[in-house]
Amino acid sequence: MLRPAEERDVEAMRAWRNQDANREVSINSHVIGAAEHRAWWERVRSDRTRRVLVFEYDGRPLGVVNFFDIDIDIDAGSAHWGFFLDNETTTAEGTAMLAWMAVMREATDYAFTELGVDVLRGEVLADNEAVRVMNRRFRFTEGDPEAREADGRTITVIPISLRREDRRRR
Template sequence: MSLKAIGQLRTIEPSELEIMLSWRNSPSVRANMYTRHEISLTEHLAWWERIQEDNNQLYFMYEFQGVPLGVVAFTGINIASHNASWAFYASPEAPKGTGSKMEFLALEHAFNDMKLNKLCCEVLAFNTPVIKLHQKFGFKIEGILREQHYIERSPVDVYCLGILSSEWHEQKDAMREKILKLSKV
């Protein structure tokens, strides 16, 4: 079955930078990020300009049925070691299940298009729904960085998770079927 039923990752258009910023500045998104302040348009555009020159980062728009619904990022791309980190955020208005669709497509892109062997991510400890989502897709907790990050003068642990290409390929068909089944409900 085609991945169109799950959506697609595509190039972010310059005209979408403001909507991307509005999602990123949403309180529900900011609450789970390292950078938690409200980002100005000037700061956002300067950041976007910098990453366009950085070969170690790739950003994609997640689109479903012609509607942009989220952003997927690959950072710290290390071609020699065949690994990278990734992160994502969805529009606050995105329908339930959007995160799973984004994660499926990100894993497919990482291991099929980018030819990575390993994909990593970091999640703030209190963001248990995302930790569980990653585990559902086969990510393993590889470590906990104790009191690694401060939020409002309080230390927070950071979970480090990773998945290998071989682990993804063992279960991707089952995950695709689960997502497609949930999409029909």
């Protein structure tokens, strides 16, 4: 289940984002401090082009889905997205793959039904083969890789997109 993030979720979101497994596959891989996170939350909570949602699995908050650059145009609405899970909990409980598939299914459904976009876009690190495989399973297509500098390292980022008509339906 996805629900709007609330004030009570702010510290859990930061803790999940700062888990090593999540930082390793993020474009910005530095540890997010409390002040940086608070400033982010204050900006996004009232931004009409963003949605920050908490992913609940088995009745517990276990991840975050971010939609941003939401542009609902009658001809070609689009949004960008990303997500991360509480990797430590889902791995310890053996539910990581189930939660991962559930959050992707719910997030893509949300984008096309609740947001009403025609195209959902994102980015993945080129060396994150597990996510690239899962993206293909959900019918995302990859664009041309791009080299970038982020947090003092050179990374290769691959844009991804999923069109409404190409998505998997339940």
